Amino acid sequence: xxxxxxxxxxxxxxxxxxxxxxxxxxxxxxxxxxxxxxxxxxxxxxxxxxxxxxxxxxxxxxxxxxxxxxxxxxxxxxxxxxxxxxxxxxxxxxxxxxxxxxxxxxxxxxxxxxxxxxxxxxxxxxxxxxxxxxxxxxxxxxxxxxxxxxxxxxxxxxxxxxxxxxxxxxxxxxxxxxxxxxxxxxxxxxxxxxxxxxxxxxxxxxxxxxxxxxxxxxxxxxxxxxxxxxxxxxxxxxxxxxxxxxxxxxxxxxxxxxxxxxxxxxxxxxxxxxxxxxxxxxxxxxxxxxxxxxxxxxxxxxxxxxxxxxxxxxxxxxxxxxxxxxxxxxx
Amino acid sequence: xxxxxxxxxxxxxxxxxxxxxxxxxxxxxxxxxxxxxxxxxxxxxxxxxxxxxxxxxxxxxxxxxxxxxxxxxxxxxxxxxxxxxxxxxxxxxxxxxxxxxxxxxxxxxxxxxxxxxxxxxxxxxxxxxxxxxxxxxxxxxxxxxxxxxxxxxxxxxxxxxxxxxxxxxxxxxxxxxxxxxxxxxxxxxxxxxxxxxxxxxxxxxxxxxxxxxxxxxxxxxxxxxxxxxxxxxxxxxxxxxxxxxxxxxxxxxxx
Numbered sequence: 001x002x003x004x005x006x007x008x009x010x011x012x013x014x015x016x017x018x019x020x021x022x023x024x025x026x027x028x029x030x031x032x033x034x035x036x037x038x039x040x041x042x043x044x045x046x047x048x049x050x051x052x053x054x055x056x057x058x059x060x061x062x063x064x065x066x067x068x069x070x071x072x073x074x075x076x077x078x079x080x081x082x083x084x085x086x087x088x089x090x091x092x093x094x095x096x097x098x099x100x101x102x103x104x105x106x107x108x109x110x111x112x113x114x115x116x117x118x119x120x121x122x123x124x125x126x127x128x129x130x131x132x133x134x135x136x137x138x139x140x141x142x143x144x145x146x147x148x149x150x151x152x153x154x155x156x157x158x159x160x161x162x163x164x165x166x167x168x169x170x171x172x173x174x175x176x177x178x179x180x181x182x183x184x185x186x187x188x189x190x191x192x193x194x195x196x197x198x199x200x201x202x203x204x205x206x207x208x209x210x211x212x213x214x215x216x217x218x219x220x221x222x223x224x225x226x227x228x229x230x231x232x233x234x235x236x237x238x239x240x241x242x243x244x245x246x247x248x249x250x251x252x253x254x255x256x257x258x259x260x261x262x263x264x265x266x267x268x269x270x271x272x273x274x275x276x277x278x279x280x281x282x283x284x285x286x287x288x289x290x291x292x293x294x295x296x297x298x299x300x301x302x303x304x305x306x307x308x309x310x311x312x313x314x315x316x317x318x319x320x321x322x323x324x325x326x327x328x329x330x331x
Numbered sequence: 332x333x334x335x336x337x338x339x340x341x342x343x344x345x346x347x348x349x350x351x352x353x354x355x356x357x358x359x360x361x362x363x364x365x366x367x368x369x370x371x372x373x374x375x376x377x378x379x380x381x382x383x384x385x386x387x388x389x390x391x392x393x394x395x396x397x398x399x400x401x402x403x404x405x406x407x408x409x410x411x412x413x414x415x416x417x418x419x420x421x422x423x424x425x426x427x428x429x430x431x432x433x434x435x436x437x438x439x440x441x442x443x444x445x446x447x448x449x450x451x452x453x454x455x456x457x458x459x460x461x462x463x464x465x466x467x468x469x470x471x472x473x474x475x476x477x478x479x480x481x482x483x484x485x486x487x488x489x490x491x492x493x494x495x496x497x498x499x500x501x502x503x504x505x506x507x508x509x510x511x512x513x514x515x516x517x518x519x520x521x522x523x524x525x526x527x528x529x530x531x532x533x534x535x536x537x538x539x540x541x542x543x544x545x546x547x548x549x550x551x552x553x554x555x556x557x558x559x560x561x562x563x564x565x566x567x568x569x570x571x572x573x574x575x576x577x578x579x580x581x582x583x584x585x586x
Contacts, residue, residue: 011507063386063401063415089462114459116362116399117584121459128457139446141465142385143419150416162423163469166507167442167492169461172451177508186508216387216406217414273403331403 007178010186013164015138015173018085018107019057019194023157026194029228035255040209041237044075044310047259051229052076055106056196059087059227060094063218064116065270065278068093069201071263071310072233076199077103078305083134087195088145088219091115092270092286095123096304098132099296107135109174109193111142115287122290139172144190146222151192153225160187195227201266202252203275205234209257210243210250215273217251224252233263235275263310265322276325282317338568340479340521341586343540345371345576346568348431348477348519355379358429359422359467362400363585364477365431370396370579371572383427385463387413396579400463419463422470425510430471432464436489437478439533439554440503441496441515443468444489451491461493468494469509473516480520482553497532522548524565528557538563 042050052058062068073093080102086094087109094113097103105127113124127133140148143163151159164170165177165188175190200220202211211232213220224230230252237260243250265272269282282303289295307313314322338346341364348368352358354377360369369382370393381390384397388406397404406412421427434443435458445464449455468474478484496515498504505511514532518525524538535557536548545562568576580586 064399066386066399066401066403110460112460112462114462120457125457129454131453136452139460141461141469142415142463143423143466143470146415146419162508162510163419163466165469165509166495166498166503167465168451169446169465169493186506188508215403216384216401216412218386218401219415221414222416271402278398278402327403 007181010177010179011170012176013170013173016107016136017174017191018109018135021157021191023152023155023192026152026228027155037208037254039207040254040257040260041207042259042261044071044233044261044263047231047261048072048075048079051231051258052081052197054082055085056081057085057087059195059198059223060090061198061200061219061223062091062093062270063089063216065091065283066267067201067213067215067218067272068267068270069199069233070268070270071266071313072199072201072231072261073097074304074313075309077300085109087193089113089142092283095121095290096300098127099123099300100304105133107138108133109138109140111140111145118287123296126293138174139169141169144173144175145193146219148190148193149219149222149226151190152194153222156192158189158191160189162187164188193226195223197229197231198223198227199231199233200224200252201233201263203234203272204236204238205232205260206238206240206243206254207260208240209252209254209260210240211252211257212243212249213251214275220251224256230257231259231261232257233261233266235264235266235272237262265314266310268317268322274327276322276327279317279325336570336573338573339586342573342576343568344477344519344521345586346572347524347540347565348475349375349572351475351517351519352377352380352429356428357381357383357426359383359385359427359431359471360400361431361433361463361467363433366393366397367576367580367585368431368477369393371575374575375572381410383418383421385418386415387418389413389418396584398584419466422466425472427471428473430467430474432468432474432476432494433478434464434476434493436484436486437476437518438486438489438496440498440500441476441518441527441534442489442492442498443476443494443496444491446491446493448490464494468496470513472513474514475516476518478518478520480522480548480551482551485552485554487554497527501532522551525556526559533557535559536562538565540565541567
């Protein structure tokens with residue numbers, strides 16, 4: 001049968017689509033991905049070594065400094081990677097990846113990089129303004145990004161939506177506008193974003209990788225289903241029975257997960273809902289250091305390269321100090 | 332007559348924005364000054380306001396000033412804590428009345444820039460990017476931009492349009508496919524309040540801040556600002572507004 005004509009594109013954003021479009025390859029990947037519920041607990045070194053590769057299209061799931069997979073990001077910085085393509089919203093995590101001299105960043109698909117009340121990220125400013133992102137910065141909004149991930153999660157190659165149109169965010173992004181074949185309204189289509197790998201920090205997981213998250217979920221649901229490989233760090237590893245007793249609390253079922261790393265205070269210096277508050281002293285210290293190249297490098301040496309792993313990092317920050325960050329039951 | 336109480340321009344800005352917020356409706360709240368405006372409103376005249384934060388917080392009782400749109404205070408005793416897609420879909424199906432926006436630049440049609448100063452490929456200044464701003468500007472029924480006034484900020488043309496206002500004039504939003512009937516509603520600056528002239532959809536001065544003349548506002552605006560038939564004088568912040576505000580921002584993050 002002859003192929004029917006495609007929807008006519010009215011406008012097309014110039015942002016480069018640096019990942020494989022379409023959904024069939026992702027369905028095949030998902031079919032072939034082992035489903036056996038086995039023990040997936042790994043050390044952070046092994047988890048990053050095995051599941052984050054040169055050239056990966058990588059995202060970190062977080063909101064601001066909340067529930068950020070910082071222990072995994074620091075390990076990735078220690079190991080280094082070539083030609084990383086970073087996706088999503090970023091704060092302290094993305095700053096470290098951009099500042100890290102062992103990581104070469106090829107492109108960024110970003111919604112927001114900054115520190116909210118504390119302003120623009122000086123590290124990102126230097127990286128972009130000095131042209132250190134080898135290819136380009138592709139613009140997104142939070143809604144278009146979460147729906148592009150949702151498209152992958154739904155197993156469809158794109159989703160229609162009513163954002164971006166008419167702006168430069170559209171022009172420097174990957175979306176198109178078309179006429180709706182049902183209503184004749186003009187809609188924006190965002191392509192499914194299929195990640196090579198995502199790093200996610202959760203409240204608790206069992207050894208099989210079944211994850212529960214306290215607090216608002218941000219991008220977690222969509223992003224965990226839009227990635228070929230999912231590396232999870234968790235505040236605590238709990239018994240499988242505890243997860244099975246409350247299956248409705250599972251946000252990420254274990255068969256999606258490739259590795260689970262136990263990382264108490266894994267979001268430090270960021271916070272964790274229902275667990276601990278942000279360590280403003282370390283965070284503000286970072287923001288101060290980030291103002292200069294030398295300061296940034298000194299911070300990286302102390303908190304990233306200078307520690308062997310997350311355990312050593314917690315020793316460096318101080319266990320007593322960390323305990324004082326813990327939230328009360330009703331907070 | 333009540334005793335006058337001193338206030339700074341940021342405090343005035345927050346109080347002005349706060350007074351625009353109605354009770355018993357929904358508002359999409361971003362980081363910073365909008366949070367303060369909404370908190371003052373919630374405590375003072377809009378206890379039934381449902382503040383909505385993009386990472387999932389809906390209907391929080393805002394006791395502590397959130398430092399981020401995703402921190403736990405954005406869903407403190409909330410009616411729901413969901414996720415990004417749910418909140419954006421809520422806005423997209425028309426449930427969110429007000430949205431707050433800010434940026435480095437605003438143009439006569441209320442288009443906003445928070446992405447780059449200079450060319451995109453080689454920017455002079457790289458700013459954070461859209462975040463949820465484009466979505467708020469696309470989907471909320473009425474958006475309120477909160478800006479510091481000045482010729483560098485109120486510009487004839489934004490270096491980059493991150494977030495849609497009325498784009499290039501009447502009918503433009505609908506032509507490109509943005510939801511019908513949505514768009515910029517007010518601009519609140521330290522110098523006054525602007526709306527958009529119904530015919531041209533260009534920004535128009537409707538009220539000036541205490542002690543500020545219309546001429547001063549025009550001088551501080553980098554494009555031809557229209558004037559409403561009658562320009563109102565904004566009342567200075569009242570004592571109770573200021574006390575509430577200072578209690579909320581006791582660490583003086585903003586004020």
